[in-house]
Amino acid sequence: MANLFEVSNITLRFGGVVSLSNVSLYQKRGEILAVIGPNGAGKTSLFNSLTGVYQPQEGSITFNPKEGEPISIIGKKPHVISHTGVARTFQASRMFNALTTFENVKIGAESHKGIGAIGAILRGPATRKDEKYSDARTWDLLDFVGLRAKANYIASSLSYGERRRLEIARGLATNPEVLLLDEPAAGTNPSEKLELTDLIRKVRDQMGVSILLIEHDMKLVMSLAERLYVLNFGSVIAEGTPDEIRANQNVVDAYLGTTTAEGAN
Numbered sequence: 386m387a388n389l390f391e392v393s394n395i396t397l398r399f400g401g402v403v404s405l406s407n408v409s410l411y412q413k414r415g416e417i418l419a420v421i422g423p424n425g426a427g428k429t430s431l432f433n434s435l436t437g438v439y440q441p442q443e444g445s446i447t448f449n450p451k452e453g454e455p456i457s458i459i460g461k462k463p464h465v466i467s468h469t470g471v472a473r474t475f476q477a478s479r480m481f482n483a484l485t486t487f488e489n490v491k492i493g494a495e496s497h498k499g500i501g502a503i504g505a506i507l508r509g510p511a512t513r514k515d516e517k518y519s520d521a522r523t524w525d526l527l528d529f530v531g532l533r534a535k536a537n538y539i540a541s542s543l544s545y546g547e548r549r550r551l552e553i554a555r556g557l558a559t560n561p562e563v564l565l566l567d568e569p570a571a572g573t574n575p576s577e578k579l580e581l582t583d584l585i586r587k588v589r590d591q592m593g594v595s596i597l598l599i600e601h602d603m604k605l606v607m608s609l610a611e612r613l614y615v616l617n618f619g620s621v622i623a624e625g626t627p628d629e630i631r632a633n634q635n636v637v638d639a640y641l642g643t644t645t646a647e648g649a650n
Protein backbone atom coordinates (compact mmCIF):
# COMPACT_ATOMS: atom_id res chain seq x y z
CA MET A 386 0.00 0.00 0.00
CA ALA A 387 1.17 3.53 -0.72
CA ASN A 388 2.94 5.47 2.00
CA LEU A 389 0.87 7.91 4.04
CA PHE A 390 3.21 10.81 3.29
CA GLU A 391 5.66 11.01 0.43
CA VAL A 392 7.90 14.08 0.53
CA SER A 393 10.18 14.51 -2.48
CA ASN A 394 13.03 16.99 -2.70
CA ILE A 395 11.33 19.94 -1.02
CA THR A 396 13.18 23.22 -0.64
CA LEU A 397 11.75 26.07 1.41
CA ARG A 398 13.35 29.52 1.45
CA PHE A 399 12.62 32.75 3.27
CA GLY A 400 14.60 35.38 1.41
CA GLY A 401 18.19 34.26 1.84
CA VAL A 402 17.37 31.74 4.60
CA VAL A 403 17.02 28.15 3.46
CA SER A 404 14.79 26.40 6.04
CA LEU A 405 14.53 23.11 4.16
CA SER A 406 17.02 21.99 1.56
CA ASN A 407 16.11 19.19 -0.83
CA VAL A 408 14.32 17.17 1.88
CA SER A 409 12.91 13.76 0.96
CA LEU A 410 11.19 11.44 3.41
CA TYR A 411 8.21 9.15 3.77
CA GLN A 412 5.88 7.93 6.48
CA LYS A 413 4.31 4.51 6.39
CA ARG A 414 0.64 4.14 7.28
CA GLY A 415 0.32 3.40 11.00
CA GLU A 416 3.89 4.35 11.78
CA ILE A 417 5.17 6.34 14.75
CA LEU A 418 7.80 8.43 12.99
CA ALA A 419 9.99 11.11 14.57
CA VAL A 420 11.95 14.10 13.30
CA ILE A 421 14.80 15.25 15.51
CA GLY A 422 17.62 17.76 15.20
CA PRO A 423 19.09 20.91 16.75
CA ASN A 424 17.23 24.20 17.20
CA GLY A 425 16.62 25.89 13.85
CA ALA A 426 17.17 22.65 11.90
CA GLY A 427 13.85 23.02 10.05
CA LYS A 428 11.59 20.62 12.00
CA THR A 429 8.69 23.01 12.50
CA SER A 430 9.15 24.29 8.93
CA LEU A 431 8.62 20.70 7.76
CA PHE A 432 5.38 20.45 9.78
CA ASN A 433 4.26 23.81 8.38
CA SER A 434 4.95 22.52 4.88
CA LEU A 435 2.98 19.31 5.51
CA THR A 436 -0.02 21.28 6.79
CA GLY A 437 -0.17 24.04 4.16
CA VAL A 438 1.10 26.84 6.40
CA TYR A 439 4.29 27.16 4.33
CA GLN A 440 4.62 26.52 0.59
CA PRO A 441 8.00 25.05 -0.40
CA GLN A 442 9.27 26.59 -3.65
CA GLU A 443 10.51 23.24 -4.94
CA GLY A 444 9.56 19.58 -4.65
CA SER A 445 6.32 17.76 -3.91
CA ILE A 446 4.37 16.43 -0.93
CA THR A 447 1.76 13.72 -1.44
CA PHE A 448 -0.69 12.59 1.21
CA ASN A 449 -2.42 9.27 0.55
CA PRO A 450 -5.69 9.06 2.50
CA LYS A 451 -7.21 5.66 3.24
CA GLU A 452 -9.97 6.40 0.77
CA GLY A 453 -9.86 8.46 -2.37
CA GLU A 454 -7.14 9.81 -4.58
CA PRO A 455 -3.64 10.89 -3.46
CA ILE A 456 -3.59 14.56 -2.46
CA SER A 457 -0.90 17.01 -3.51
CA ILE A 458 -0.31 19.18 -0.43
CA ILE A 459 1.72 22.11 -1.75
CA GLY A 460 -0.56 24.99 -2.71
CA LYS A 461 -3.52 23.79 -0.60
CA LYS A 462 -4.88 25.85 2.29
CA PRO A 463 -4.42 24.55 5.87
CA HIS A 464 -8.17 24.00 6.46
CA VAL A 465 -8.43 21.97 3.25
CA ILE A 466 -5.52 19.77 4.33
CA SER A 467 -7.02 19.39 7.81
CA HIS A 468 -10.22 18.04 6.21
CA THR A 469 -8.25 15.40 4.33
CA GLY A 470 -7.16 13.87 7.67
CA VAL A 471 -3.99 15.67 8.77
CA ALA A 472 -4.13 17.13 12.31
CA ARG A 473 -1.43 18.86 14.30
CA THR A 474 -0.50 20.42 17.61
CA PHE A 475 1.73 23.46 17.88
CA GLN A 476 5.11 23.91 19.51
CA ALA A 477 3.76 26.84 21.53
CA SER A 478 0.51 25.85 23.21
CA ARG A 479 -2.51 27.21 21.35
CA MET A 480 -5.95 26.96 22.88
CA PHE A 481 -8.86 29.10 24.02
CA ASN A 482 -7.62 29.88 27.53
CA ALA A 483 -10.89 31.45 28.70
CA LEU A 484 -12.96 28.40 27.67
CA THR A 485 -13.27 25.12 29.53
CA THR A 486 -11.46 21.91 28.68
CA PHE A 487 -14.75 20.52 27.28
CA GLU A 488 -15.40 23.57 25.09
CA ASN A 489 -11.88 23.49 23.67
CA VAL A 490 -12.30 19.90 22.44
CA LYS A 491 -15.86 20.47 21.24
CA ILE A 492 -14.86 23.43 19.10
CA GLY A 493 -12.23 21.21 17.51
CA ALA A 494 -14.91 18.64 16.64
CA GLU A 495 -17.46 21.17 15.36
CA SER A 496 -15.19 23.45 13.38
CA HIS A 497 -14.09 20.37 11.49
CA LYS A 498 -17.64 19.47 10.46
CA GLY A 499 -18.03 22.91 8.91
CA ILE A 500 -20.35 24.36 11.57
CA GLY A 501 -17.43 26.55 12.56
CA ALA A 502 -16.58 28.06 15.91
CA ILE A 503 -19.30 30.70 15.45
CA GLY A 504 -21.99 28.09 14.73
CA ALA A 505 -20.80 26.10 17.71
CA ILE A 506 -21.36 29.11 19.94
CA LEU A 507 -24.61 30.42 18.38
CA ARG A 508 -26.16 26.91 18.30
CA GLY A 509 -28.96 27.26 15.74
CA PRO A 510 -31.64 24.51 15.72
CA ALA A 511 -30.19 23.02 12.56
CA THR A 512 -27.03 22.10 14.41
CA ARG A 513 -28.72 20.51 17.43
CA LYS A 514 -28.44 16.92 16.22
CA ASP A 515 -24.81 17.49 15.28
CA GLU A 516 -24.29 18.96 18.69
CA LYS A 517 -25.41 15.79 20.43
CA TYR A 518 -22.87 13.89 18.38
CA SER A 519 -20.17 16.45 19.18
CA ASP A 520 -20.95 16.24 22.91
CA ALA A 521 -20.67 12.44 22.92
CA ARG A 522 -17.50 12.56 20.87
CA THR A 523 -16.02 15.22 23.16
CA TRP A 524 -16.69 13.11 26.28
CA ASP A 525 -15.12 10.07 24.59
CA LEU A 526 -12.00 12.07 23.76
CA LEU A 527 -11.75 13.52 27.27
CA ASP A 528 -11.95 9.98 28.65
CA PHE A 529 -9.31 8.86 26.19
CA VAL A 530 -6.80 11.52 27.25
CA GLY A 531 -7.75 11.26 30.94
CA LEU A 532 -9.32 14.72 31.30
CA ARG A 533 -13.00 13.91 32.00
CA ALA A 534 -12.65 15.07 35.61
CA LYS A 535 -11.26 18.40 34.35
CA ALA A 536 -13.98 18.94 31.70
CA ASN A 537 -15.34 22.08 33.34
CA TYR A 538 -12.04 23.60 34.36
CA ILE A 539 -10.94 26.74 32.52
CA ALA A 540 -8.12 25.70 30.16
CA SER A 541 -5.69 28.24 31.58
CA SER A 542 -5.95 26.53 35.00
CA LEU A 543 -4.64 23.19 33.70
CA SER A 544 -1.11 21.94 34.39
CA TYR A 545 1.40 21.76 31.52
CA GLY A 546 0.89 18.01 31.16
CA GLU A 547 -2.90 18.44 31.11
CA ARG A 548 -2.68 21.20 28.52
CA ARG A 549 -0.56 18.96 26.33
CA ARG A 550 -3.14 16.17 26.63
CA LEU A 551 -5.94 18.63 25.86
CA GLU A 552 -4.13 19.67 22.67
CA ILE A 553 -3.94 16.02 21.61
CA ALA A 554 -7.69 15.64 22.24
CA ARG A 555 -8.34 18.73 20.11
CA GLY A 556 -6.26 17.29 17.30
CA LEU A 557 -8.11 13.97 17.52
CA ALA A 558 -11.48 15.75 17.45
CA THR A 559 -11.06 16.23 13.71
CA ASN A 560 -10.89 12.43 13.16
CA PRO A 561 -7.44 12.53 11.55
CA GLU A 562 -5.50 9.72 9.86
CA VAL A 563 -2.25 11.26 11.08
CA LEU A 564 -1.43 13.48 14.03
CA LEU A 565 1.61 15.78 13.87
CA LEU A 566 2.95 16.61 17.34
CA ASP A 567 5.44 19.48 17.64
CA GLU A 568 7.33 18.98 20.92
CA PRO A 569 4.34 17.52 22.81
CA ALA A 570 6.33 17.10 26.03
CA ALA A 571 7.91 20.57 26.14
CA GLY A 572 7.61 22.12 29.59
CA THR A 573 6.37 18.93 31.29
CA ASN A 574 7.89 17.13 34.27
CA PRO A 575 9.20 13.52 34.18
CA SER A 576 5.96 11.88 35.32
CA GLU A 577 3.92 13.94 32.83
CA LYS A 578 6.40 12.86 30.12
CA LEU A 579 5.69 9.21 30.92
CA GLU A 580 1.93 9.84 30.75
CA LEU A 581 2.34 11.55 27.38
CA THR A 582 4.45 8.69 26.06
CA ASP A 583 1.72 6.21 27.00
CA LEU A 584 -1.00 8.43 25.55
CA ILE A 585 0.76 8.91 22.20
CA ARG A 586 1.31 5.17 21.88
CA LYS A 587 -2.35 4.57 22.74
CA VAL A 588 -3.48 7.02 20.04
CA ARG A 589 -1.72 4.89 17.45
CA ASP A 590 -2.49 1.45 18.93
CA GLN A 591 -6.15 2.00 19.83
CA MET A 592 -7.28 4.68 17.38
CA GLY A 593 -5.10 3.61 14.47
CA VAL A 594 -3.88 7.19 13.97
CA SER A 595 -0.35 7.50 12.55
CA ILE A 596 1.99 9.75 14.55
CA LEU A 597 4.61 12.19 13.28
CA LEU A 598 6.58 13.52 16.21
CA ILE A 599 9.08 16.33 16.79
CA GLU A 600 10.71 16.03 20.19
CA HIS A 601 13.93 17.07 21.87
CA ASP A 602 13.60 14.67 24.80
CA MET A 603 15.71 11.73 23.63
CA LYS A 604 14.38 9.26 26.17
CA LEU A 605 10.80 9.96 25.07
CA VAL A 606 11.47 10.02 21.35
CA MET A 607 13.67 6.91 21.32
CA SER A 608 11.12 4.92 23.31
CA LEU A 609 8.21 5.91 21.04
CA ALA A 610 9.54 6.22 17.51
CA GLU A 611 9.81 3.21 15.23
CA ARG A 612 11.92 5.21 12.80
CA LEU A 613 13.53 8.66 12.84
CA TYR A 614 14.84 11.31 10.49
CA VAL A 615 17.53 13.70 11.64
CA LEU A 616 17.51 17.24 10.25
CA ASN A 617 20.49 19.57 10.47
CA PHE A 618 20.63 23.01 8.80
CA GLY A 619 17.55 22.14 6.74
CA SER A 620 18.90 18.85 5.38
CA VAL A 621 18.21 15.21 6.25
CA ILE A 622 21.51 13.86 7.59
CA ALA A 623 20.28 10.45 8.75
CA GLU A 624 17.33 8.05 8.73
CA GLY A 625 16.88 4.84 10.69
CA THR A 626 15.66 2.97 13.74
CA PRO A 627 16.44 4.33 17.22
CA ASP A 628 19.44 1.96 17.48
CA GLU A 629 20.76 3.00 14.07
CA ILE A 630 20.38 6.70 14.90
CA ARG A 631 22.13 6.36 18.28
CA ALA A 632 25.06 4.63 16.56
CA ASN A 633 25.33 7.14 13.69
CA GLN A 634 28.50 9.23 14.13
CA ASN A 635 27.18 12.14 12.00
CA VAL A 636 24.14 12.37 14.26
CA VAL A 637 26.22 12.20 17.41
CA ASP A 638 28.47 14.98 16.09
CA ALA A 639 25.63 17.24 14.92
CA TYR A 640 23.12 16.69 17.69
CA LEU A 641 23.21 13.81 20.15
CA GLY A 642 26.68 14.69 21.41
CA THR A 643 25.25 18.01 22.60
CA THR A 644 22.27 16.54 24.43
CA THR A 645 22.15 15.09 27.90
CA ALA A 646 20.36 11.90 28.91
CA GLU A 647 17.35 14.11 29.61
CA GLY A 648 17.44 15.57 26.08
CA ALA A 649 18.40 18.97 24.67
CA ASN A 650 17.15 22.35 25.92
Ligand SMILES: Nc1ncnc2c1ncn2[C@@H]1O[C@H](COP(=O)(O)OP(=O)(O)OP(=O)(O)O)[C@@H](O)[C@H]1O
Nearest residue numbers: 399402403404423424425426427428429430431476
Ligand atom coordinates in the same frame (compact mmCIF):
# COMPACT_ATOMS: atom_id res chain seq x y z
N1 LIG B 1 8.25 32.40 8.72
C1 LIG B 1 9.60 32.41 8.67
N2 LIG B 1 10.27 33.47 8.19
C2 LIG B 1 11.62 33.48 8.14
N3 LIG B 1 12.39 32.46 8.55
C3 LIG B 1 11.78 31.38 9.04
C4 LIG B 1 10.36 31.28 9.14
N4 LIG B 1 10.04 30.08 9.68
C5 LIG B 1 11.21 29.46 9.90
N5 LIG B 1 12.24 30.24 9.53
C6 LIG B 1 13.67 29.88 9.65
O1 LIG B 1 13.84 28.55 9.25
C7 LIG B 1 14.84 27.91 10.04
C8 LIG B 1 14.25 26.65 10.66
O2 LIG B 1 13.31 27.01 11.66
P1 LIG B 1 12.34 25.96 12.34
O3 LIG B 1 11.41 26.73 13.23
O4 LIG B 1 11.74 25.10 11.31
O5 LIG B 1 13.37 25.12 13.21
P2 LIG B 1 13.11 23.96 14.29
O6 LIG B 1 13.92 22.80 13.86
O7 LIG B 1 11.66 23.76 14.49
O8 LIG B 1 13.79 24.58 15.60
P3 LIG B 1 13.36 24.45 17.17
O9 LIG B 1 13.90 23.13 17.65
O10 LIG B 1 14.05 25.60 17.81
O11 LIG B 1 11.87 24.56 17.25
C9 LIG B 1 15.30 28.94 11.07
O12 LIG B 1 16.47 29.54 10.57
C10 LIG B 1 14.15 29.93 11.10
O13 LIG B 1 14.59 31.19 11.47
Ligand SMILES: [Mg+2]
Nearest residue numbers: 428429430476
Ligand atom coordinates in the same frame (compact mmCIF):
# COMPACT_ATOMS: atom_id res chain seq x y z
MG1 LIG C 1 10.39 23.98 16.07
